[in-house]
Amino acid sequence: MKHKTKLLAALALSSLTANVAAAETELTVYTAVEAEDLARYAETFNASNPDIKINWVRDSTGIITAKLLAERDNPQADVVWGLAATSLLLLKSEGMLEPYAPAGVGDLDAKFVDGDNPPAWVGMDAWVAAVCYNTVEAEKAGLTPPTSWKDLTDPMYKDQVIMPNPNSSGTGFLDVSSWLQMFGEEGGWEYMDGLHENIARYTHSGSKPCKLAAAGEIPIGISFAFRGAKSKADGAPLEIIVPSEGVGWDMEATAIVAGTANVEAAQKLVDFTVTKEANEMYNTGYAVVAYPGVAKPVEHFPDGLLDAMIDNDFEFAANNRAAILKEWQSRYDGKSEAK
Structure with missing residues (x-):
């Protein structure tokens, strides 16, 4: 009985450790999105992905682009969510992006998607x-x-x-x-x-x-x-x-940074960024979004x-x-x- 109790305790501890580890999956996300929008984006994503925590690194486009280029040999970001497509094209040319076709990418306006298959980046809004x-x-x-x-x-x-x-x-x-x-x-x-x-x-x-x-x-x-x-x-x-x-x-776009150790979590985030729900969020800050039929007239x-x-x-x-x-x-x- 004593051995059985110890075994059950060990299994419980193992399960708890696994759950804590799952709950502590963290993504470092570089962004140039307006600061007031970030909490809303994270909250909406976490409603269906509570086991992934987003750690935002937010600055203006030029500074985020320069930071990514400076870190090319030792990447610190997992995902870029909301950076100018012109910047992501530059990062792509440097081999710094991990190509990925998110679930539902075919629903987007084609001009918001990188032409390669799989695409290196996907657009959000313009x-x-x-x-x-x-x-x-x-x-x-x-x-x-x-x-x-x-x-x-x-x-x-x-x-x-x-x-x-x-x-x-x-x-x-x-x-x-x-x-x-x-x-x-x-x-x-x-x-x-x-x-x-x-x-x-x-x-x-x-x-x-x-x-x-x-x-x-x-x-x-x-x-x-x-x-x-x-x-x-x-x-x-x-x-x-x-x-x-x-x-x-220009358009804001999203991509996975090559070399991330959190590929699965990064893919889940990018899957979310192309959803209709995410594009409805973008439309509160931008009049032109990637998902056809979502954008509403802006006063x-x-x-x-x-x-x-x-x-x-x-x-x-x-x-x-x-x-x-x-x-x-x-x-x-x-x-x-x-x-």
Whole structure:
């Protein structure tokens, strides 16, 4: 009887240890998703996966991308959930992503899925450039609304514009790479030279220029449209302007980091990120999502914005990222805010 009791105790302890181990599966997830959304994402995932804990490492797109590249020989992340597709294309070219076709990936819009089989990454949502224009502050300063990107080089707007630094912000990088595509390389840098004359400062966040414009700290913030719509819905005196030349855009995407020791848990997370339920969550922060039919109309989202999205060359943006950022920094970094 004594031996049987010891055996049962040992089995119970073994079972308890296994359950604790299962409950303590942890994933380090690098993300550039807006900080206020992360708890909601984790809570929804954990409702069906209570045995997996997400440890978020959150920063702006450029910083997360640089961190991943610096760690390529000793990866610290298991999953990237919510990073610009242009960044993930770069990581893919460096062999840093573990290809995986999540369950249900065939339900997504094909343009949100990496073309390889199995895909190296899958998209979540898209964010689109726009200009946030504070009508009250602009009137005080005697400004008239711009209708194009090139209007923003008018001397009337000197020190009245804030935009994101592309080295730290994915929104800033999509702006710069889109201008180089729209205006050509020489014309793009000439445009940015003129714009720089009117820039008050460069921020390290893509949403911050619009938040500052909404708060009346600057008349014009180059940001992304959904942030403007959200601020306007909260009562800010904003006009959200879609420049006539077209607007850049990028998508947030998800991938498994090659070399992770937690492959099974990482796959479960990526499976969740492509579900209809997850895309419904994305739609509370973005007007364009990967799952067809999910996106609902967004209050104050500017008319014509989706039609104005350029035919973005993601390969160009990814392959030339380092050179573009180096050139930008050498020309304009003197007006960047302190980190």
